[in-house]
Amino acid sequence: MHSNLWIEERYKDFYGMRYKVENVLYSKKTEFQTVDVVETKGHGKMLLNDGLVMVTERDEIAYHDMIAHVPLFVHPNPKNVLVIGGGDGGTAREVLRHSSVEKCTMVEIDGAVCEACMEFIPQTAEVLKGHPKLDLIIGDGVKFVQEFQATNEKFDVIIIDSTDPIGPAAPLFGPEFYTNVNKCLADNGIVVSQGESPWFEAEIQKSMLGVLNDIFKNIFIYNFSNLTYPGGLWSFTFATKGDIHPINDFRKEAVAASGLEFSYYNEGLHQAAFYLPTFMKKNLEGL
Ligand code: SAM
Structure with missing residues (x-):
């Protein structure tokens, strides 16, 4: 003690x-x-x-609800989902609650993160101990998408649940990675990524959106409140391969029809999350 x-x-x-x-x-x-x-x-x-x-344990649900349910309730029929990073298991847990999802592949570079969470944080990591629809791969997400894009399989939704852009996560914020991600996506595909702090990392946000803008059809950024991240307000980026819009194509009726209960996510918040504070809009002008 x-x-x-x-x-x-x-x-x-x-x-x-x-x-x-x-x-x-x-x-x-x-x-x-x-x-x-x-x-x-x-x-x-x-x-x-x-x-x-x-x-x-106290606030993980906000992050995991918003990284998973936003794209999964916009995509018309998400069946095949890829999670990169997310070694605590929370994102895979939320993805696998969707009955349309047939397979969730998760690629985490550091097996120790999964081991530690399976032993001590079952609230997020129980799912990693074994789920019939989960394929857990311990490996580099950068290498994974590079190899996967050459196959015929496609993902409907790809979620980049990564650490900050340092060390092994740095390439997860760059153009080469997202070019491969785009090739791994089916025509209606959506990619959502951990998008850093609007208060403190405006330059990273701008650079990420610039990279996405060059590769994807539509790009957006949305916010959520996180108790334990610096500044409290945090973002995810949302990019689409086809002409999909996160509010206009939001399957609102599917939220209640899913029968799922959420502690953070709801229909109103899904839409509100895309309305940005003025300082963010200014910073992202021109994108
Ligand atoms: N919610 C978290 C946040 O924003 O603070 C992210 C959580 S999750 C634990 C992030 C994971 O991404 C880490 O476990 C890290 O090992 C993993 N990661 C970093 N670079 C990676 C890469 N190139 N391929 C796969 N996973 C990676």
């Missing part, structure tokens, strides 16, 4: 968020990053990669 222990996530050189830790459950330095799972006093169990908060 480490009853007086606090951890701090440092963001850049001017901002930090502190959490009271009751217990350190897992700590490992892997080939890719450090992976820690701690039991916090206020947020339940928390996964940190390289000291950055990835998920907490």
Whole structure:
């Protein structure tokens, strides 16, 4: 027990968020990053990669609802889904709740993230222990899409649930990767990606949308509220291969008809998420 222990996530050189830790459950330095799972006093169990908060039991549902259900309720019939990253399992868990989904392939580069979460954060990672529709691959998502685009199989929805653009995740924000992602998508395909902080990472957002704009037909960015990410407001990008619109083509009636219950996602929030604060609109002008 480490009853007086606090951890701090440092963001850049001017901002930090502190959490009271009751217990350190897992700590490992892997080939890719450090992976820690701690039991916090206020947020339940928390996964940190390289000291950055990835998920907490308290608020993970906001991130996972919005990364999964937004594209899955826009695509007309999502059957084949790819998740890149997402080693905590939360995104795969939400994808697999959709009855139309026949297969979810998940490619996470660091097996230790999955192992740590399966042992200590079953709330997100239970699904990784075995699900008949889940194909869990431990490998590099960049290499995966490079090889997959040469096959005849296509994905309806691709979700990039990655860490920030450093280390092995850096290429996940670049043009070569998204060119391959586009080739892996079926005609109606949608790709949604972790899109960083509107408050602190406007340049990354602009660069991501610029890359997507050169490759995809329609591009959007949408926001959600995240308790444990710096600044609280966070984004996902949404890009389509065909002429699909996240609000006009939103299958609203399918939300209630699915019989699924959500703690964060709902019909109104789906649409509202695409209405951006003025400072974001200004930053993204011209895209
Ligand atoms: N919700 C999180 C966030 O934004 O903080 C992301 C969570 S998930 C744990 C991110 C995962 O992406 C990490 O486990 C990391 O190992 C994985 N990842 C990073 N680069 C990758 C790559 N090239 N291929 C596959 N997975 C990758």
